[in-house]
Amino acid sequence: MWDKLESVTARIPELERQLSDPSVTGNPREMQRIGRELAELRPVAAAHVRYRQIEQELADNRALQDGETDPAMKAMVREEIDRLTSEMDRLMEEIRALLVPKDPNDEKNILIEIRAGAGGDEASAFAGELFRAYGMYAESKRWKVEILSRSETGLGGSKEVIAMIEGRGAYSRLKYESGVHRVQRVPATEAGGRIHTSTVTVAVMPEAEEVDVQIQPDDLRIDVFRSSGPGGQSVNTTDSAVRITHVPTGLVVQCQDEKSQLKNKSKALKILRSRLYDAEIAKRQSERADLRRSQVGTGDRSERIRTYNFPQNRVTDHRVGLTLHQLSAVLDGGFDPFIDALTSQAQVEALRKTG
Structure with missing residues (x-):
């Protein structure tokens, strides 16, 4: 665990340097990725620094306790040692939780x-x-x-x-x-x-x-038709409804809520892309039986x-x-x-x- 903490602490300056690199500043997606990683690592580094500070404070107080002869002062030092020990235990649990691998999708829509x-x-x-x-x-x-x-x-x-x-x-x-x-x-x-x-x-x-998902145009079969609704409602006079079939997987997505064929196609592609991504996630998880369980x-x-x-x-x-x-x-x-x-x-x- 301590090796991982040291690597986290060393990683932050490198990421901060990358943020000023022209090749990164001109790439919004890369800037966003680095920003997210920094946001995750900084709390870990701060907790690590505080843990080391407490270690030093505990060592100083224990040395003081060993050399102290006044009972009242000795009792005060003992109280401080108890407080620092309690904070150290709490901080250790916090660090362990922070080091648990994050789901890379957690911040997503x-x-x-x-x-x-x-x-x-x-x-x-x-x-x-x-x-x-x-x-x-x-x-x-x-x-x-x-x-x-x-x-x-x-x-x-x-x-x-x-x-x-x-x-x-x-x-x-x-x-x-x-x-x-x-x-x-x-x-x-x-x-x-x-x-x-x-x-x-x-x-x-x-x-x-x-x-996340690369969809090749040749992999799609797109059909258009007239939308329909219950009781004859929302029936268009133009072929605005869209059905997209992803040929390699057989996934079919259909959208007809919008009066615009272009908007229905855009929505259908959003759904298709997320379903393909979800299927890939499920495949990876099934390959790791321990995670699935x-x-x-x-x-x-x-x-x-x-x-x-x-x-x-x-x-x-x-x-x-x-x-x-x-x-x-x-x-x-x-x-x-x-x-x-x-x-x-x-x-x-x-x-x-x-x-």
């Missing part, structure tokens, strides 16, 4: 896909409610939400919603939301008062930039991760065993207690692996 699963109209209704909840959560963080594609039902629900959420740290906060969300309640159309169980699947992917429910979209029980006003996250009897608050965007618990569990697991 996200693409979130919410789809109705089992349960028919009730699943579609909850998909719409869950999207609203994530929208309120994003609003509380001052993030921007842009709907890229939405397939609505005639009853106000959503068969599928795909949206971009833009904001610093969006992926770090929402990456654990991928999976199956189960809802238990009495549907409005249920005359007998029976509780129905429905499911909604959520997929959270980091936004992929062009540098240690993950806190990320990536496996067949995993039931959370239950929303309306009769009992209860929301339970099955990965961390956390239950809150505050269902309305959660559906108003109150996901932080679950996200905090999942993040803490992931950090504990990462610390255990790094020793």
Whole structure:
């Protein structure tokens, strides 16, 4: 660990030198990368410097204690040694946490896909409610939400919603939301008062930039057609809807929300790029079985991760065993207690692996 701390401390001056290099200052993307790396390393270096200072202060106080004969002064020195020891222990834990490898995608925007699963109209209704909840959560963080594609039902629900959420740290906060969300309640159309169980699947992917995924034009098949909507709404008289097929993988993306073919194509490419990037991430993780086993429910979209029980006003996250009897608050965007618990569990697991 100490070798790593020394290398971090030595790396900072080199990065600062690069920031004044003309070849870097003329490259905004490289400037941004170096800036992010410096922002990560400086807290580690500062904690390391403080740790060394405490070591010296402890050595000085212990020497003073050994040579002190006055009982009152000796007691004061002992108190200072206890305080410094406590600070050193806390700082050691902080350093260990700072040295845990960061997910390179944590600061990225996200693409979130919410789809109705089992349960028919009730699943579609909850998909719409869950999207609203994530929208309120994003609003509380001052993030921007842009709907890229939405397939609505005639009853106000959503068969599928795909949206971009833009904001610093969006992926770090929402990456654990991928999976199956189960809802238990009495549907409005249920005359007998029976509780129905429905499911909604959520997929959270980091936004992929062009540098992350290279798409060759020859790999794409692009079809255009007229858009359609429920009840004949939003039907255009021009071929503005776009369907893009990525031939090498067979991935298909379709967008028809915009009246402009160009805008629909741009949105479809955003979705396709992020799906390809997400598939590459999943492939890398599957090649590292130890990482896959240690993950806190990320990536496996067949995993039931959370239950929303309306009769009992209860929301339970099955990965961390956390239950809150505050269902309305959660559906108003109150996901932080679950996200905090999942993040803490992931950090504990990462610390255990790094020793």
